[in-house]
Amino acid sequence: MTDPVNILLVDDKPQNLAVLEAVLDNPDYRLTKAQSAQEALVALFDADFALIVLDVQMPGTTGFELAQIIKERKKTKDIPIIFVTAHFGEDQHVLSGYSAGAVDYLTKPVNPAIVRSKVAVFAELYRKTKALNEANQELNKRNQELIAVNKELEAFSYTVSHDLRAPLRHVSGFVHQLEEHTGANLDDLSKRFLTMIEEAAIEMGNLIDNLLAFSRMGRAELKLTTVDMNQVLRQALDDLQPELRQRHIEWDLATLPKVKADPALMRQVWSNLLSNAVKYTRPRDPARVQVGCQDTQAGEVLFFVRDNGVGFDMKYAGKLFGVFQRLHRAADFEGTGIGLAHVRRIISRHGGHIWAEGKPDLGATITFTLPAARNNSTPQPPSPNASSSMAALPSAGNTAEGEGKPPVSNGPGSNNNGPLH
Numbered sequence: 234m235t236d237p238v239n240i241l242l243v244d245d246k247p248q249n250l251a252v253l254e255a256v257l258d259n260p261d262y263r264l265t266k267a268q269s270a271q272e273a274l275v276a277l278f279d280a281d282f283a284l285i286v287l288d289v290q291m292p293g294t295t296g297f298e299l300a301q302i303i304k305e306r307k308k309t310k311d312i313p314i315i316f317v318t319a320h321f322g323e324d325q326h327v328l329s330g331y332s333a334g335a336v337d338y339l340t341k342p343v344n345p346a347i348v349r350s351k352v353a354v355f356a357e358l359y360r361k362t363k364a365l366n367e368a369n370q371e372l373n374k375r376n377q378e379l380i381a382v383n384k385e386l387e388a389f390s391y392t393v394s395h396d397l398r399a400p401l402r403h404v405s406g407f408v409h410q411l412e413e414h415t416g417a418n419l420d421d422l423s424k425r426f427l428t429m430i431e432e433a434a435i436e437m438g439n440l441i442d443n444l445l446a447f448s449r450m451g452r453a454e455l456k457l458t459t460v461d462m463n464q465v466l467r468q469a470l471d472d473l474q475p476e477l478r479q480r481h482i483e484w485d486l487a488t489l490p491k492v493k494a495d496p497a498l499m500r501q502v503w504s505n506l507l508s509n510a511v512k513y514t515r516p517r518d519p520a521r522v523q524v525g526c527q528d529t530q531a532g533e534v535l536f537f538v539r540d541n542g543v544g545f546d547m548k549y550a551g552k553l554f555g556v557f558q559r560l561h562r563a564a565d566f567e568g569t570g571i572g573l574a575h576v577r578r579i580i581s582r583h584g585g586h587i588w589a590e591g592k593p594d595l596g597a598t599i600t601f602t603l604p605a606a607r608n609n610s611t612p613q614p615p616s617p618n619a620s621s622s623m624a625a626l627p628s629a630g631n632t633a634e635g636e637g638k639p640p641v642s643n644g645p646g647s648n649n650n651g652p653l654h
Contacts, residue, residue: 237263238356239280243273243299244288244317249341253286253317256345257352270294274302277309283359284352286339289318300335313355315339397441404434440571455582459606460496462489462503462536466524469503476511485523490534491606498579505572506538506599513542513597533585534605539598544591553589576601 240262242253250266257264265280267273270293273285285303289296296316303309313336337351408431412419419427466489492499507522514520520541527535545553554577580587580601591597 235261235360237261238283238359239263239265240352240356241265241267241273241276241282241285243267243270243285243291243296245269245291246288249288249317252343253348256343256348259349261356262352270299270302273299277303277306277312282309282312284355285312285314286352287314287316289316313337313358315351315355317341317343398438401434401438401441405431408434455495456497457493457495459491460494460499461491462499462526465496465499466503466507468500469507472500472504473507473511476508480511480515481519482511482514483519483521485521485525487525489524489526489536490528492534492603493606494583494603495579498583502576502579502601505576509572509599510538510540510542513544514540516543517541528605529602532605533602535600535602537598537600539596541596544593544595544597545589546593547591550589550591554587573599 237260240257242250242257242264243266244250244253245268247268250268254264254266265276265282267276270291273287276282287296287300291299294302296318300314300316303312303314315337316335317339319341336355339348339351408427412424412427415423466486507524510522511520514522523537523539525537525539527537529535554573576599577587580603583603585602585604587599587601589597589599
């Protein structure tokens with residue numbers, strides 16, 4: 234049940250106030266009566282009102298004069314006023330009322346149904362305005378809290394960047410000094426231990442770098458523009474060239490459309506997804522990687538990367554897009570466990586969704602959506618330095634949702650057989 238709203242009734246005649254009080258007798262209203270301008274101003278000082286029903290003809294200060302006083306005060310200037318008059322048909326009288334701040338008129342004798350209807354409208358408007366103001370205040374409070382949290386996060390990032398790196402530098406430095414000091418006196422097992430220490434320090438440094446990048450990406454401003462995904466995909470493939478050496482990979486790259494996105498972040502998305510596909514197809518010869526797209530006909534474009542690699546068990550899929558989460562042993566496949574979490578955050582910030590499907594030893598498919606760019610055109614697809622003949626791979630299994638998006642089946646406008654079958 235909502236709280237009753239305050240309504241001020243102003244009339245110098247008690248019988249008129251009694252009529253209005255009887256007409257507006259409702260648990261949703263808290264009625265306050267005033268028989269003069271002075272009584273009305275005192276009441277306005279003591280409480281907040283949703284509406285004033287004001288008689289025009291009063292001795293001393295008239296209804297018009299009282300309305301002008303009310304509108305000059307900051308606290309009361311926005312309270313709607315309904316004038317009650319017996320002279321509604323006189324144009325000059327009506328204009329004077331609206332000039333004084335009236336929002337509506339009631340004529341004497343009042344019609345109870347019309348009075349109730351008009352008062353109900355303004356009472357509801359007051360409730361909604363009050364609720365909106367309270368919501369805005371809560372939103373401002375949350376924004377201030379978010380600003381404070383971001384400042385704390387900045388301080389944390391500074392600590393991670395500087396204070397945590399110093400011990401790692403000391404570890405690496407002392408390992409090198411120990412190797413130089415002992416020289417040939419170390420046996421093979423001792424040398425192996427030192428190598429493991431140095432590699433662990435390097436891995437920790439990489440984890441810190443990736444964590445910082447993940448943190449900063451969530452706060453960085455998006456630089457949205459029309460992005461040619463073929464060009465970005467080509468750049469990502471260039472970044473992968475060192476990983477492609479001595480690999481037999483068959484590529485199937487669709488012609489991709491343009492999207493509205495941040496080009497630098499899109500390059501990170503494609504680099505992460507292609508790097509994952511290359512890494513987890515390492516046991517395959519030939520490895521197969523397919524990049525495709527599909528128009529969802531809902532202002533979005535669906536992209537996917539599919540491979541014939543080692544895949545994953547769907548019962549562990551909840552870990553796939555988490556920070557520092559891995560589904561395979563570090564001894565088998567290197568990595569920090571941040572890549573897909575990074576991709577998920579980028580896609581989410583663009584208003585898209587990302588999800589995955591896979592089965593052990595049957596490969597995996599990562600699918601994501603992005604808003605389409607207007608006047609889409611389809612340039613020529615990129616061409617990696619590898620074979621580009623590949624049949625559509627079978628679906629790898631059920632879907633692990635990174636952003637709550639269900640699988641999308643093939644349909645009109647799909648390219649390269651769509652991501653899911």
